[in-house]
């Protein structure tokens with residue numbers, strides 16, 4: 001795999017504003033956020049509850065649209081795309097890891113991974129080979145046929161990381177990927193994500209409010225009340 005070597009893993013967010021209208025009140029979730037992410041970064045978005053982390057990840061992940069501002073991913077301006085173009089772009093270029101793993105309960109580990117590739121119209125033989133290889137890479141060789149209910153939380157999140165990476169996305173977005181794991185298991189998942197980041201040069205952007213998780217990031221952007229409060233590299 002060489003997902004990261006194509007220069008598609010860059011993100012540019014320019015003055016993005018997002019508000020939610022709830023009945024009478026308006027919530028200013030993002031108040032003009034700007035940031036640049038280079039190919040292959042391992043970046044954490046931190047900040048207290050309600051600071052806008054999920055909102056920002058959903059906009060970069062083409063799951064939701066900004067009110068104003070521009071988002072460009074790998075040179076493609078996604079903020080002006082129509083809904084079906086966005087869905088296609090998302091499916092081809094972005095991988096997701098969720099707090100609650102979000103595996104399909106009736107599919108085995110390997111079926112959860114290969115399903116993603118079948119949506120891209122890839123041939124069966126290649127799907128089998130890529131699925132086997134990525135599950136081995138995340139440390140699940142021998143567990144390919146287990147249902148999610150027969151895997152631990154950490155193992156389920158490994159399946160989710162494999163599912164996100166098998167299509168060789170330019171960017172993986174993870175919203176609090178360790179929040180439902182104990183600290184040792186969470187650390188193992190972070191180490192896995194970082195080794196995948198190093199090996200494949202895939203850009204990783206993940207949110208957290210856990211200081212242990214922040215310590216793993218090579219760059220930490222803190223949000224406060226819908227704005228960037230700090231941006232530090234280490």
Ligand SMILES: Nc1ncnc2c1ncn2[C@@H]1O[C@H](COP(=O)(O)OP(=O)(O)OP(=O)(O)O)[C@@H](O)[C@H]1O
Nearest residue numbers: 020022027029048049050051052053054055056209
């Ligand atoms: N669908 C929605 N409708 C209305 N308000 C929303 C919606 N989603 C988020 N908000 C509000 O927008 C603000 C930012 O929320 P967001 O979920 O992005 O925060 P967060 O940093 O991810 O918080 P947490 O750490 O609790 O996950 C909050 O005030 C939240 O209540």
Ligand SMILES: [Mg+2]
Nearest residue numbers: 053054055175
């Ligand atoms: Mg959130």
